[in-house]
Amino acid sequence: MSQLLAVNHLSKSFGAVVVANDLSFSVTEGEAVGILGPNGAGKTSLFNLLTGALRADNGTIEFCGKDITHTPAALRCKNGIARSFQIPKPFVGMTVFENCLVAATQAAGLRGARARQHAIEVLNDTGLIDKANHHAGKLTLLDRKRLEMARALSTRPSLLLLDEIAGGLTEAECQTLISSIKKIQSAGTTIIWIEHVVHALLAVVERLIVLDFGKKIAEGDPQTTMAQDAVKAVYLGVE
Template sequence: MDILLAVEGVWKTFGGVVALSDVSFTVNKGEIVGLIGPNGAGKTTLFNVIVGFYTPERGKILFKGKNITGTKPHAICKKGIARTFQVPKPFGGLTVFENMMVGASFGTGKQITTELADRVKEILSWAGLDSKAAMPANTLNLVERKKLEVARALATCPEVILLDETICGLNPAEASEMVTFIERLRSSGITIIIIEHVMRVIMDLSDRIVVLHYGKKISEGTPLEVANDPQVIDAYLGV
């Protein structure tokens, strides 16, 4: 398999509290890798290390075989790694289109041009948000804001997108809609790492799953392998 991203022996502490303890795993090109664990397990901290918000005390992050550990977030974005956040926070005073243009210009380092605007329009159409393009972003409902969050990440021309609880807070119909949205994202050639607490969703979407517990990786494998792992059942699923 073509390894696109590798996490190797990553440690991260905060004031003596260990948030990540010797975490290692790889992500192959075209995969959806699920990242699960209880609240406080270190999932979002790991995302923050991958995208350069935090620098680990030990270990490294490799992207396409090159060490990007400690690289600034804007530079990592330009290399091809984008992320979303648990709570979408678009620029409320800007339109949906303007929010997208900010993401596209920042992520690619390109000046705002007709070509860039055309790409943004294509992504908005792909995301089903083209009819909302001229509306202020703060008028969108939750599922639309979550789609905009992913679309803004996509506008940066990533090879990998880290999705942080994209399904959280959605009703069953909206969750199903977002699952289809994520599957379409993968079909477009994007590699995905997804944090999610909705177990049915993460099991259905993921090719492989990595389980964190108190900052340590306790399991990794296919959804079926992870679901049947006694450590996961004991530490996370609780059944």
């Protein structure tokens, strides 16, 4: 499998607050990588840097072998990077279906009936089809999170960035989520998943990256990474 994403010496700070500190890692095609770290470790900022919502101070990002460090957000999404927002950002004046249609037409580049068909398929897969005509602004938090996932999938991503989508789910819902993420991965989509619900994360990912203050403090096989002292110290608060 070839390398899909390569992050080299990425740095970003807001004044004294460092959200990415000389961060380097890579992701191969088809892989599922988990990102752990305490609040404020720079996890969501990392996603913002990857999607282009934030510009890096230093370092480069390569996607599909191309340097995308200075590529605008819209183009990165068209090229295959999609994300879900930790705090859902639905298009509140639109229906659930229309939210997905934005992604299908603008990012996936589909037109007319094909775009509509794709949005319908995604809604079927994510269990939102019965709410297709609901106003996105009136959804419950859980459905908003589902919509985040559906909208990201409607872009036909090759790299899917999931930002804390398991929070607040019941155990049964969590299992459904796990199996649907596994299905997305087995269909060929590469996944990077930020999650505090560790057992859900560990059920899916093959590799873990642990961040603290924007710095990578551990990386590797999930079980051995979780067992490292440095990880226990910052993440679980164990001395």
